[in-house]
Amino acid sequence: MSERNSLDHGPSADEPTDESEETRDAETTETVGGLDRRRYLQILGAAGLLGFGAGSSSAASAAADSDARTVEVTDEDEADWEAAADERIREHRTADLTVEVVDDDGNPVAADVTVAMTEHAYGFGTAVNAGTLIEETEPGDHYREYIPELFNKAVLENHHKWRFWGESTELSDEATRWILDRGLDLRGHVALWGNVEAWAVPPDVVKAMGVEWEDNGVTDPELDPGYVYERTTEHVREIIEHYGDDIEEWEVYNEAIHQTRIVEAIEGGEIPDGADYNAWTAPVVSEWYDIAADAAPDGVTLATNDYNVFAGPYESERERYRAQIESLRDDGVAIGSIGLQSHFGKDETLSSVEMLEGLNEYAQYGADLKVTEFDTADDSWGDEAKADYLYRFLKTLYSHPATSDFLMWGFWDGRHWQGEAPLFYEDWSKKPAYDAYTELVFDQWWTDTSGTTDDGTFSARAHLGYYDLTLSVDGGKFELNAAVTDPSTETVCVQTVEIDVLGGGNGNSNGSVPVRVSDGDAFEVDGLDTDTVRFGAPDAVNDGGGSPVQTERNRGGGNGNGDGPDHRVFVFDAEESALDGGAAMLRGETDDGTVVVGYDDDA
DSSP states (O other): OOOOOTTOOOOOTTSOSSOOTTSOOSOOSSOOOOOOHHHHHHHHHHHOEEEETTTOSSTTTTOOSTTTTSOOOOTHHHHTHHHHHHHHHHHHHEEEEEEEEEETTSOBOOOEEEEEEEEESSEEEEEEOHHHHHSOOHHHHHHHHHHHHHOSEEEESSTTSHHHHHHOHHHHHHHHHHHHHTTOEEEEOOSEEOOTTTTOSOHHHHHHTTOOBGGGTBOSOOOOHHHHHHHHHHHHHHHHHHHGGGSSEEESEETTTTOOHHHHHHTTSSOOTTOSOOTTTOHHHHHHHHHHHHHSOTTOEEEEEESSSSSTTOHHHHHHHHHHHHHHHHTTOOOOEEEEOOBOOGGGOOOHHHHHHHHHHHHTTOSEEEEEEEBOOOTTSOHHHHHHHHHHHHHHHHHSTTEEEEEESOSBGGGOTTSOOSSBOTTSOBOHHHHHHHHIIIIITOOEEEEEOTTSEEEEEEESEEEEEEEEETTEEEEEEEEEOSSSOEEEEEEEEOEEEOSOTTOOTTSEEEEEEEOBTTBOGGGEEEEEEEEEOHHHHHTTOSBOEEEEEEEOOOOSSSSOOSEEEEEEEHHHHTOOSSOEEEEEEETTOOEEEEEETTO
């Protein structure tokens, strides 16, 4: 691990040592008591991905209309909440995965099948502190171990925020690279956030906002609306273009209904009397989103995010949040996701019915719903009770078809904004909520199974996600990667064909290996997509290697009825094939997506 950027010497005594954005305003009007996926996908690209529901942008996007994105709420959702949630999970988060194996004549083939899940389609994530992640410290060792082990998504707590990023770009980029290299998806938090006290705004902008900030040397503020406008619009474009498609979505303007000072500064210090908008629906907010959309590569989405818009419930803040979302939509902004922060105290919890009704309320807007900052920091709340609540909350959330992500705002007490994270105590011992979380994510919702295709077919109910399939057939073993991302019946079709390695498996004098592939009653070699074909030692082909087709030497003499050749001879590179006189494998796909496998055990 390389050294930390010298620009960031660690927080001073006055700077936040972790996420400080939840030092919340007293604006609430109501009161209450309180997997290496990236590498996996690289392999899929080389070996061939069986993409089911590949047109979906996320686990939640299978629902095509607003009715499909909401659920009916009944008394049973409270009286027998878990059974009701499990029923919804089966409907919205699983699919019937069927593997069919036939030979080249169309006859069923007996095969041993192993289905091993490697990652969820749903996002399970955490906020990550860049300094702890990159520093070579003992706590950092545990931190780095558990992040890719427990999560498939992450968000940086501080170092994509404007001031942190501007003053410590190298650390920000290194933390970003570390997360991506471990196969996690990454959210952008945040392009703009007006919380001065949380050190999120550069001092020059704070000064132009007319805000005094002695902790960072701003003692002579002078309101300059034009400067604030210019700097904010420039920064939105700059940071999004800097990261490109490495970051899958951006919170463009965080906590718009609470942190209003940037907008107010641009408006000259206050929203004019009689204006038909307020700080969270001001024209500049939509303009920031338009700039972000223009800067973002295809596939990178834009998000809103705020607190007290789900927990509580705080109806006045929900109303303001809906107004912000509706204003953006009215201005033509495409919102990819709606962030619900979800910081809970003991007296701010939601029943299952309240959760479902609240999620239905936001689902009408058509965007994915994401819990972005879950925690349960409350000294008066026992750890067993917190674990029970996490279990109920997460299962209810996962069961709702409009949701796609659940992110904790830190998972370890040693790096949590209130020192009270969900999963680990400061000494890294596990909290009761650790067992609740892992039981759901890696037990109840994790599919590992096996069986045989005695009649040519094997079926299993699989949670939506990414899978390794291993088939043992005809004396050989081969592996497939499958992405099951749509809650419907999905079928993997596999056809075994005859291949003959000609001229000795180690290749002839010109370093090539010719391989004959023959027609069968239910297979025509001309239907094989040669761009997908790989040949070589079984281990190499199963790992996405082997040789692609170099050329075609000759075709067979016909099948007796004038319909075309009965075989083709493909030529492969001997070195890339890596044969050593043992078994050889050919794998490819037909034009209709059937996986074709040929095995020669004496190449």
